Amino acid sequence: MTWLEKINDSADLKHFTAEELSQLAEEIRHEIISVVSENGGHLASNLGAVELTLALHFCLNIPEDNIVWDVGHQSYIHKILTGRRERIRTIRRHKGLAGFPRRDESSADAFGTGHASTAISAALGLATARDHRKLKHKVVAVVGDGALTGGLAYEGLNNAGASKRDFIVILNDNKMSISKNVGALSRHLTGIMVDQRFNKLRNEIWELTGRFKRRDRIRAMVSHIEDAVKGFFVPGIFFDRLGFRYFGPIDGHDLPLLIKTINQMLELPGPLLLHVLTVKGKGYPPAEADATKFHGIGSFDKITGKATSAKELPSYTQICGDTLVELAESNDKIVAVTAAMTSGTGLTKFAERFPDRLYDVGIAEGHASCFAAGLAAGGMRPFIVIYSTFLQRAYDQIIHDIALQKLPVVICLDRAGLVGEDGPTHHGAFDLSYLMTVPGLTIMAPRDGDELRAMLHAASGSINGPVAIRYPRSPIPYPLKAGLEELAWGKWESFSEDGETVVIACGSMVEVALRARETVKSSIDVAVVNARFIKPLDTVMLDWCASRFKNIVTIEENSVVNGLGSTIGGYLLSRNFGGSFHMFGIPDQFVTHGDRNQLLHDIGLDEDNLTDFLCTLNGLEAAGVSRLTFKKNGYRRTETVSIERRRRAVSDKE
Numbered sequence: 014m015t016w017l018e019k020i021n022d023s024a025d026l027k028h029f030t031a032e033e034l035s036q037l038a039e040e041i042r043h044e045i046i047s048v049v050s051e052n053g054g055h056l057a058s059n060l061g062a063v064e065l066t067l068a069l070h071f072c073l074n075i076p077e078d079n080i081v082w083d084v085g086h087q088s089y090i091h092k093i094l095t096g097r098r099e100r101i102r103t104i105r106r107h108k109g110l111a112g113f114p115r116r117d118e119s120s121a122d123a124f125g126t127g128h129a130s131t132a133i134s135a136a137l138g139l140a141t142a143r144d145h146r147k148l149k150h151k152v153v154a155v156v157g158d159g160a161l162t163g164g165l166a167y168e169g170l171n172n173a174g175a176s177k178r179d180f181i182v183i184l185n186d187n188k189m190s191i192s193k194n195v196g197a198l199s200r201h202l203t204g205i206m207v208d209q210r211f212n213k214l215r216n217e218i219w220e221l222t223g224r225f226k227r228r229d230r231i232r233a234m235v236s237h238i239e240d241a242v243k244g245f246f247v248p249g250i251f252f253d254r255l256g257f258r259y260f261g262p263i264d265g266h267d268l269p270l271l272i273k274t275i276n277q278m279l280e281l282p283g284p285l286l287l288h289v290l291t292v293k294g295k296g297y298p299p300a301e302a303d304a305t306k307f308h309g310i311g312s313f314d315k316i317t318g319k320a321t322s323a324k325e326l327p328s329y330t331q332i333c334g335d336t337l338v339e340l341a342e343s344n345d346k347i348v349a350v351t352a353a354m355t356s357g358t359g360l361t362k363f364a365e366r367f368p369d370r371l372y373d374v375g376i377a378e379g380h381a382s383c384f385a386a387g388l389a390a391g392g393m394r395p396f397i398v399i400y401s402t403f404l405q406r407a408y409d410q411i412i413h414d415i416a417l418q419k420l421p422v423v424i425c426l427d428r429a430g431l432v433g434e435d436g437p438t439h440h441g442a443f444d445l446s447y448l449m450t451v452p453g454l455t456i457m458a459p460r461d462g463d464e465l466r467a468m469l470h471a472a473s474g475s476i477n478g479p480v481a482i483r484y485p486r487s488p489i490p491y492p493l494k495a496g497l498e499e500l501a502w503g504k505w506e507s508f509s510e511d512g513e514t515v516v517i518a519c520g521s522m523v524e525v526a527l528r529a530r531e532t533v534k535s536s537i538d539v540a541v542v543n544a545r546f547i548k549p550l551d552t553v554m555l556d557w558c559a560s561r562f563k564n565i566v567t568i569e570e571n572s573v574v575n576g577l578g579s580t581i582g583g584y585l586l587s588r589n590f591g592g593s594f595h596m597f598g599i600p601d602q603f604v605t606h607g608d609r610n611q612l613l614h615d616i617g618l619d620e621d622n623l624t625d626f627l628c629t630l631n632g633l634e635a636a637g638v639s640r641l642t643f644k645k646n647g648y649r650r651t652e653t654v655s656i657e658r659r660r661r662a663v664s665d666k667e
């Protein structure tokens with residue numbers, strides 16, 4: 014039996030010797046490499062946090078005590094240690110364990126996460142609730158140096174330091190966000206490591222002064238003297254001044270030292286911060302050598318570290334990155350802004366080609382947006398390239414700083430729609446809903462790579478004012494054509510005008526609508542409209558649709574609430590449209606994790622479901638397929654009908 018097999022619960026750890034714990038650490042590393050090589054996931058962050066997680070579980074009593082993992086992408090070890098060892102092989106898979114902590118998955122997951130920089134605020138909330146309820150458990154937040162570039166983390170530190178509340182923040186410092194970490198604080202943290210002798214001296218002074226009766230005054234005096242030279246040798250001065258007692262930095266892979274330090278800190282009152290130094294990707298040479306690549310990765314070969322997933326057509330992400338390079342070549346006002354996602358958003362080439370025109374501002378989406386507004390006000394053409402889910406952080410900046418001032422900022426929303434394995438914290442389900450309300454914002458969604466290129470070109474030139482372009486996490490549906498399409502602002506594209514039904518689709522769903530139309534075409538004529546502009550609506554074409562068709566169907570990879578469909582529905586109502594109107598979109602609920610195509614199928618955003626619906630809508634029940642039911646507006650169908658049966662039904666009718 015391996016050491017790992019002996020762990021069913023973190024209490025089992027308590028009997029391990031130091032030697033056994035270090036063997037367990039190696040087994041866990043092995044297991045995580047093996048699991049992530051099959052399922053994909055956040056490998057490097059987990060490998061760097063093995064000893065830290067073991068030490069925390071050794072010192073704390075989980076689930077009574079609370080650990081809040083920032084982002085939560087490094088929580089695989091925590092999951093293994095808290096009753097989920099056997100299910101770890103299902104992580105990120107449909108119906109398997111989630112890739113992030115979830116309160117509904119285990120009582121050991123004190124707080125659900127996925128977006129960065131929340132842990133300090135959440136842990137302070139948990140500690141405050143504990144004190145209100147006169148409970149005694151410990152609360153620990155684990156925060157990466159990358160997460161510490163986010164403003165929310167400072168709001169938490171500021172509030173926590175003043176609160177004097179008992180809780181511990183562990184700063185897991187590996188010098189990396191996804192890419193190399195950025196910013197002044199990151200430099201400060203590096204400075205702290207320079208000479209640890211000073212650190213020792215300072216702790217000794219602190220301990221010594223603690224013995225005196227009037228210690229606060231003495232410490233104030235001492236720190237006053239320190240002020241003169243603090244910049245050179247006082248570690249953690251930043252945290253100190255915020256009201257945290259700073260410990261460290263210590264080696265985050267030295268298990269006995271971690272255990273000793275954490276145990277000592279658990280005895281101390283007030284807000285405490287432990288700075289641990291770790292190596293991202295520790296123990297797996299390919300991940301240590303390229304922590305960015307192994308931060309979040311698809312399946313790969315364990316021996317070589319090479320990706321095993323088949324090479325498909327380029328992704329929308331790649332097309333966006335390449336097109337921005339092309340645009341920037343001929344327009345030196347174009348700059349790109351990323352919130353710590355250079356590689357994920359396809360900006361690596363841009364960063365290489367124009368290092369002084371790529372701004373990585375850290376995990377700071379609100380700042381990125383306001384900063385871009387400033388750039389635009391100063392005469393530049395900024396493109397913020399960002400995941401849809403993370404733009405949620407910047408809503409006020411979009412309204413107050415960008416749109417209200419009509420500034421020409423282009424927001425490229427990557428991963429709009431369902432993202433797949435990362436699940437509900439990362440699905441870009443809401444951007445149309447929250448952007449629809451912003452006056453003067455042009456919103457576009459390309460149906461393929463050529464259209465994305467055309468949109469980016471238009472956004473950099475002919476379109477005035479702010480622009481948002483949303484595209485999915487997927488390969489483009491077909492290879493790029495030569496040349497560049499012309500895009501008339503606010504104009505939709507229509508495919509055929511026959512039949513009684515029109516499907517108005519946007520973005521990724523145009524291809525779905527075209528395929529469904531193809532499947533039913535031998536019996537039913539269906540028109541398809543590509544609503545490439547979601548704002549403004551093409552009301553000329555919409556009026557034409559209302560006068561020409563009996564049935565109007567909308568389909569979008571966005572929440573059905575306040576997206577394309579509901580906006581069109583509202584418009585049609587105002588025009589007294591007398592036909593039938595049907596909306597397809599992401600249901601008004603949080604969608605789970607799993608393969609993106611599987612999830613789209615499950616919520617009815619696929620060709621099969623739309624085809625079923627079009628058959629039913631056009632009276633095919635009469636041909637003996639009355640059992641056909643379908644998912645509409647997010648409601649589940651009760652029976653799945655195979656394509657063969659549907660084709661049979663269609664040919665029966667003929």
Ligand SMILES: Cc1ncc(C[n+]2csc(CCOP(=O)(O)OP(=O)(O)O)c2C)c(N)n1
Binds near residue numbers: 308
């Ligand atoms: C609001 C938000 N923006 C971006 C991300 C994407 N993201 C996930 S982890 C990460 C880097 C985190 O770095 P750090 O906290 O240092 O953790 P590490 O992976 O280095 O251990 C980023 C940018 C996110 N999860 N949330």
